[in-house]
Amino acid sequence: MKKIFREILNVVLIILGILSAGMGLKGFLLSSRFIDGGVTGISMLVAEVAGFPLAVLILIFNLPFIALGYKQIGGKFAIKSALAIGGLAIALATIPYPDVTPDKLLTAVFGGFFIGAGIGLAIRGGAVLDGTEIAALLVSRKSYLLGVGDVILILNVFIFLAAAFFLSVESALYSILTYVAASKTIDFIIHGIEEYTAITIVSLKGEEIKEMITHRLHRGVTVYRGSGGVGINN
Secondary structure, eight states, X not given: OHHHHHHHHHHHHHHHHHHHHXXXXXXXXXXXXXXXXXXXXXXXXXXHHHOOOHHHHHHHHHHHHHHHHHHHTOHHHHHHHHHHHHHHHHHHHHOOOOOOOOOHHHHHHHHHHHHHHHHHHHHHTTOOSSTHHHHHHHHHHHOSSOOHHHHHHHHHHHHHXXXXXXXXXXHHHHHHHHHXXXXXXXXXXXXXXXXXXXXXOXXXXXXXXXXXXXXXXXXXXXXXXXXXXXXXXX
């Protein structure tokens, strides 16, 4: 029963994510010629320059990453992601989202907010709305130097440079602001707002300190086991 409830909740989260991302794209960014990062940003840039439908481009450009995800991560994840990306394409093609505001700053900030919320909700539901996360994860597994965030950042640098060339420097700068707003919103949706303050205690009476903290203060403890070393100077 719990498993069924969890799957229903995942579907609801993904649907809400699709609707939110569609609002960010169609309700804010497209009318102002701003783009997002990742595969979605590439699709928006090509749609703006070449005039192809954005919904079709999102499907086409994400297909290789879904195939990679199927081979490297798992079939369930790939199917969920394919359905989520397909749902986003359908939402962009069919839902008449309102053009909320002509103000460029509000467009960049709130467009990024809705896109980030959509991506975050989809991730909480076990899927992705952008194939960039899949590619970044796979590259980071092969590289000792690059993490997931590093790969995404490098890709987006090239995307925003292309936006500056094909659209305008102003559009590229606002697009960077959109990306920052989206990234912060994703972090908030996935990780929440919990913050922790930690201290490190070095003592020979580790067990006694652990007992005091856990039983009297009712706080968590992480215990490190270490040994000392002495260097010899000639």
